[in-house]
Amino acid sequence: GAVVSQHPSRVICKSGTSVKIECRSLDFQATTMFWYRQFPKQSLMLMATSNEGSKATYEQGVEKDKFLINHASLTLSTLTVTSAHPEDSSFYICSAKRTGQETQYFGPGTRLLVL
């Protein structure tokens, strides 16, 4: 199989604080990981693509200084939401792709609530 985990599954924080979300590929190496955001009743919106050892590529309209992405190893990528505000509240989902393959495997998601 291809298992991707995320931690935490749910987080509540105060406005102005930063939150880090981890995404791990548990049984395969992933040179490329992706971060998505999903609003209620909507499909997934790609935020950024991260490649191990290099800077992430952000989609148009996504603030790279607000959503910091680090992909320091072949099994771990992190998304840090800096100075979070209520409008950042959402469901954040990561995915990972095996080297040389096309299929993305998704994590279980992280529900962020900013008060």
Place this chain on the structure above:
Amino acid sequence: EDQVTQSPEALRLQEGESSSLNCSYTVSGLRGLFWYRQDPGKGPEFLFTLYSAGEEKEKERLKATLTKKESFLHITAPKPEDSATYLCAVKETSGSRLTFGEGTQLTVNP
């Protein structure tokens, strides 16, 4: 620009009532078409990858087919546990990103 349209938006079936979900796509060149299942509050669960027209894949009560313009997800004799949102996504030959459709919300009543 890649486009993916799924229909219907929502589908209600009785247990055992077979049906099909549609995914129409427009890409300059298809590298792969993907089907996922998503339960409320969870990440998408991978179902199938299709690469070329004429390809078919099956898993339990699900069968996915692909033509040059669309893909179908056939559900045979569905059960209530098949209730979920089914997402279709495409990847074109020149990129790494997935373009998702809006999904079909399937409800199977006992």
